[in-house]
Amino acid sequence: MKLGDKKHVLFRADGSNKLGTGHIMRCLTFAHWLKKNGVPSVLVTKDYDRNIVDLSRSFNCKVEMISGAYSFKEDANITNALADRYRADVIISDMNNADTLTRVKEYIEYLEILKNDNKFSIVIDGFGSECISAKTRIPSDITVIPYFGSEDGIYMGRDKTQYLLGSKYFIFREEFIKVTKIKRKIKKNANNVLVTMGGSDPFRITIKVVKALGCMNKPFLNLKVILGAAFNSLAKKEIKAILEKFRGDYKIIENCNNMAELMLWSDLVIINGGLTKYEAAITGTPTFVVSHSEAEKKIMKDFQKGGSAIHLGYAKNIKENIICEAVEDLLSNNTLRKRMSEKGRGIVDGKGADRIISRIPKELLK
Numbered sequence: 573m574k575l576g577d578k579k580h581v582l583f584r585a586d587g588s589n590k591l592g593t594g595h596i597m598r599c600l601t602f603a604h605w606l607k608k609n610g611v612p613s614v615l616v617t618k619d620y621d622r623n624i625v626d627l628s629r630s631f632n633c634k635v636e637m638i639s640g641a642y643s644f645k646e647d648a649n650i651t652n653a654l655a656d657r658y659r660a661d662v663i664i665s666d667m668n669n670a671d672t673l674t675r676v677k678e679y680i681e682y683l684e685i686l687k688n689d690n691k692f693s694i695v696i697d698g699f700g701s702e703c704i705s706a707k708t709r710i711p712s713d714i715t716v717i718p719y720f721g722s723e724d725g726i727y728m729g730r731d732k733t734q735y736l737l738g739s740k741y742f743i744f745r746e747e748f749i750k751v752t753k754i755k756r757k758i759k760k761n762a763n764n765v766l767v768t769m770g771g772s773d774p775f776r777i778t779i780k781v782v783k784a785l786g787c788m789n790k791p792f793l794n795l796k797v798i799l800g801a802a803f804n805s806l807a808k809k810e811i812k813a814i815l816e817k818f819r820g821d822y823k824i825i826e827n828c829n830n831m832a833e834l835m836l837w838s839d840l841v842i843i844n845g846g847l848t849k850y851e852a853a854i855t856g857t858p859t860f861v862v863s864h865s866e867a868e869k870k871i872m873k874d875f876q877k878g879g880s881a882i883h884l885g886y887a888k889n890i891k892e893n894i895i896c897e898a899v900e901d902l903l904s905n906n907t908l909r910k911r912m913s914e915k916g917r918g919i920v921d922g923k924g925a926d927r928i929i930s931r932i933p934k935e936l937l938k
Contacts, residue, residue, distance in 0.1 A: 593771030762839035793820035853916035879915030
């Protein structure tokens with residue numbers, strides 16, 4: 573049964589403690605901008621994490637949970653059926669995750685099934701070693717690689733697929749667009765530090781960073797630690813126990829809904845190698861990154877060239893004293909922090925969603 577006369581855009585993405593929630597958040601954010609243009613959306617996701625239902629509703633986006641046990645072929649068939657039900661002529665796939673990268677051939681076959689059902693297919697691909705388009709042709713009408721430095725890559729099938737490359741296509745939540753109009757103040761005496769590792773932190777980077785900050789010789793440090801919706805409960809307990817011994821002021825934030833505001837509050841943010849570095853850039857927040865994989869490590873080598881962030885190293889190998897010393901040095905270096913802030917705001921402008929929407933044939937959205 574089809575749901576009314578209004579055409580929807582269908583998003584397909586997954587999230588969990590293991591996979592993180594970055595892909596889900598990006599799809600929900602894009603859905604928000606489509607709704608601003610009068611186009612409703614539905615998110616189709618595997619039932620790895622029931623919290624995604626609540627997250628989707630907070631964005632006023634419909635959500636359809638499908639079985640996590642489905643094969644790629646079964647997934648494609650049910651996704652096409654749901655697209656028909658919601659009268660969706662456009663399917664946006666944001667599924668470049670750890671599971672998909674181990675089964676690229678099946679994923680390509682999945683995308684072919686979607687494309688062969690006469691749907692307009694948009695695929696958001698990864699970057700660096702996680703970029704599938706660099707290894708094989710993705711069957712899509714548009715492939716988006718919205719990352720700093722992706723313009724310089726070599727991709728397969730450029731004669732058949734429209735590529736949207738670079739951070740000018742990065743999709744931001746509305747709260748971040750609003751702060752682009754605010755002039756960023758870089759304090760001479762800096763003591764506000766924000767720690768956030770995204771929706772989940774399976775590599776326990778938050779624990780290592782919080783321990784390191786506890787060793788600093790700055791008793792006046794103000795620390796805010798964000799624990800995402802998919803954080804492990806045991807990790808939460810451990811973080812809280814560590815912070816009870818923290819000598820400065822601290823606050824633990826769960827269910828964060830004001831990330832842009834927190835970025836503006838902070839003199840320095842410490843994050844993992846995920847998508848948060850772009851949010852830090854647009855807010856002009858000097859950034860330290862601790863990567864959790866070799867792929868992130870390589871990506872950060874390129875991203876550092878933009879000047880808004882410094883890569884501290886690979887989480888598995890980095891010592892707590894290195895984090896501690898780096899934070900103390902940057903907080904005391906007003907000139908460097910000011911330069912990093914200015915560079916960040918030059919990397920992105922917040923217009924990525926509008927640029928992508930403008931490339932979708934208008935008749936498919938009416």
